Amino acid sequence: MSGFGVILGHYIRRALTYRWLVLVPAVLVFALVTLNVTTQPDIYESYAVLMPPISHPSAGAPAEHGAVEQTMFRSATERLLSAKTLTQVADKLDPYPELRETRGMDVVVERLRDNIRVEINPSAGTITVIASHSEGDRPAEMAADIVNTLTAGFIKSQRESLDDSAAKAEA
Secondary structure (H helix, E strand, O other), X not given: OOHHHHHHHXXXXXXXXXXHHHHHHHHHHHHHHHHHXXXXXXXXXXXXXXXXOOOOOOXXXXXXXXXXXXXXXXXXXXXXXXXHHHHHHHHHHOOOXXXXXXXXXXXXXXXXXXXXXXXXXXOOOEEEEEEEEOOOOOHHHHHHHHHHHHHHHHHHHHHHHHHHHHHHHHO
């Protein structure tokens, strides 16, 4: 037998001698992971991709255009996650009714803010809004409703902003 075969045989004999020290932790870890996975609630996510208003580059340097674009993305993100917007979503959908009754609207708004992610992709010029939800009778539908309400409000405010700027330009 070669040197590797001898070492492998020695290892197998030791493992068989102390098999309970090897098997018990492995079985325990497997059982705990299985228990954890089966008791966790299902978390559903929904997302939408938005395009903020198109900004035309000024006569300045491209670096200035990048700064304007970053400001525009930051402004859109702040608008999506503002207390006013999230309060409107909570009023319309009531995603956490028991939390609203016991702890108030501020806690519901914070829970919504925790369950909503806004990802910015400057190279594509898009904002992705992702909402996750795991409570109630229809968590998947509630996650989709949250995203749809947020994006509809965002689009509506963008249209109003464009209409206001067009009205100012005409005057």
